[in-house]
Amino acid sequence: MASTLVRQHLPYPPHPAPSHTAPPRTRARDWAEIQERMLVPLYEAAYERLEVGAGTRLLGLGCGSGLALLLAAARGAAVCGVDPDEERLALARERLGDGGLESVLTAATVTATAASGFTVVTAFEPLSALGTDGGADALAERLTAAAALAEPGSPVVLAGWGPPERCATSAVLRVGARLADPMCSPARWRPCGRDDLERLAQRAGLRPNGSGRVACPFGYADMDSAVRGLLSTGLFDAAERATDAVQVRKEITEALHPYRRQDGTVWMENVLRYLIARV
Numbered sequence: 001m002a003s004t005l006v007r008q009h010l011p012y013p014p015h016p017a018p019s020h021t022a023p024p025r026t027r028a029r030d031w032a033e034i035q036e037r038m039l040v041p042l043y044e045a046a047y048e049r050l051e052v053g054a055g056t057r058l059l060g061l062g063c064g065s066g067l068a069l070l071l072a073a074a075r076g077a078a079v080c081g082v083d084p085d086e087e088r089l090a091l092a093r094e095r096l097g098d099g100g101l102e103s104v105l106t107a108a109t110v111t112a113t114a115a116s117g118f119t120v121v122t123a124f125e126p127l128s129a130l131g132t133d134g135g136a137d138a139l140a141e142r143l144t145a146a147a148a149l150a151e152p153g154s155p156v157v158l159a160g161w162g163p164p165e166r167c168a169t170s171a172v173l174r175v176g177a178r179l180a181d182p183m184c185s186p187a188r189w190r191p192c193g194r195d196d197l198e199r200l201a202q203r204a205g206l207r208p209n210g211s212g213r214v215a216c217p218f219g220y221a222d223m224d225s226a227v228r229g230l231l232s233t234g235l236f237d238a239a240e241r242a243t244d245a246v247q248v249r250k251e252i253t254e255a256l257h258p259y260r261r262q263d264g265t266v267w268m269e270n271v272l273r274y275l276i277a278r279v
Helices: 024-050 067-074 086-096 107-113 135-147 169-180 196-203 223-231 237-242 245-259
Strands: 003-006 057-061 078-082 120-127 155-161 207-215 218-220 266-268 271-278
Touching: 024 067, 024 086, 024 120, 024 155, 024 207, 024 218, 024 223, 024 271, 057 067, 057 135, 067 078, 067 086, 078 086, 120 135, 120 196, 135 155, 135 196, 155 196, 169 237, 169 245, 196 207, 196 271, 218 223, 223 245, 223 266, 237 245, 245 266
Parallel strands: 003 078, 057 078, 057 120, 120 155
Antiparallel strands: 155 271, 207 271, 218 266
């Protein structure tokens, strides 16, 4: 099993500014220890459907702290991860070990990991609604560059939020949208449109070739863990810049209150959607 972690060798939209709630290292730890595991059902569903295993050469875009890569490696895949967040990437190196891992800046070293081309590309971070701020163009460019490193016909996995009515976390994410932009209508706000994944794939020159939905409940030991985990996603950074960290934390806590159980745990049912496109 070969593993490589790479920093900023592909066009990549800037990662949100560090949360004001905690230093970048702490936020990365919160992501790795609290939030990232919430997406394991998504990772496993995609890997099972694509039969990821020995012989698979996998490129993970936005690999974060490496949990998805670790699960693929456990199946026998050779993995390579790309992420612009140095703190998350450092944690991925801790998880995957030093053997076979490199920190490089060029695509040439990445292709050395899969000299014949990658056979699977993943972009697991759930897509939010595509706006008009150039984010869609940046994502499409990133996917196009990744596809150039893959074998023809290889699958590319994109992920997004399911319908708001089936994603309890939508109610909390609306808080961030409202605080970041007071003119935003919470009633109209949505995490991801019905066809956003297909449109993104087509803009990247990819051919949609199947999709699925998977339950990804977000469960936390207590309210503090829930707030820290959600803040670690970066989805509330704009709200913190527009207001302040104390206000954001307060309003997230209030939005989470309906999902707090009698034993103090927090549980939110969610459905995520994934799209399989072909190079």
